Amino acid sequence: MQDIITEINSSRGSSFSVYPNPLKGEVYIDCKTEIPNASCEVFDLKGHLIAGNKSLSIKNTISFTSFPSGMYTIKVCDGNRVVIKKFLKL
Template identity: 45%
Template sequence: MNIQSIHQDNSEETLYDTFSVYLNQPLNAIYIDLDTEDTNVSYIVYDKKGQIIKEKYNLSKRNKLSLNPFPSGLYTIVINDRRNKVIKKVLKF
C-alpha cells in the first residue's frame, strides 16, 4: 500500500512554519512534527464522505498517524492550533 500527498492548503503561514507534515510510504504513516510541544495543536482525519475517522488533541513534538487501519481512499487531515489551520489531502493506495 502506498500513500501520497495530493493537496495542501495553507490558510496561514504562521502555523505551517511551526510544524512539518510528511509521509513515510514504507511504514504507511504520516508524521506531524512540531517545533515545540503545544497543547493547542490538534489534528482531525476525515474520510471521503467527510466523517471523522481519527482525531488527536494536545500533540507532542513528534506524532505518528498510521494509515494501516484505514481502507484505500482519499483522506483529509486538518491540523489546527485554534487560530490557524492547515489542510492536507492524502491518497492511500
C-alpha cells in the same frame, strides 16, 4: 480543492510539518515546539471523522494501516491557524 501549504506559522512561532504524501502506512506530524492546544483530525472523503488527537506533541504519528486505500483529509490546528491537507493512502 487545491492543497493548502503543509506548514503553518502562528504568531507564537510554532510550525507544523505534515508528511509523506502519498503514504503507505503512517502519516507524520512534526511540531517545532510543543503547543498545548494543537490538535489534529483525519476525515474520509465523505467528511466523516475517522481519527482525532486532542493534543499534539513534537513528534506525532497516525497509523493508516487499518484504513482502506483512498483519499483522506487531515486537519491540524494550533488554536490560531488551521492546515488542511489531502492524502492518498496506497
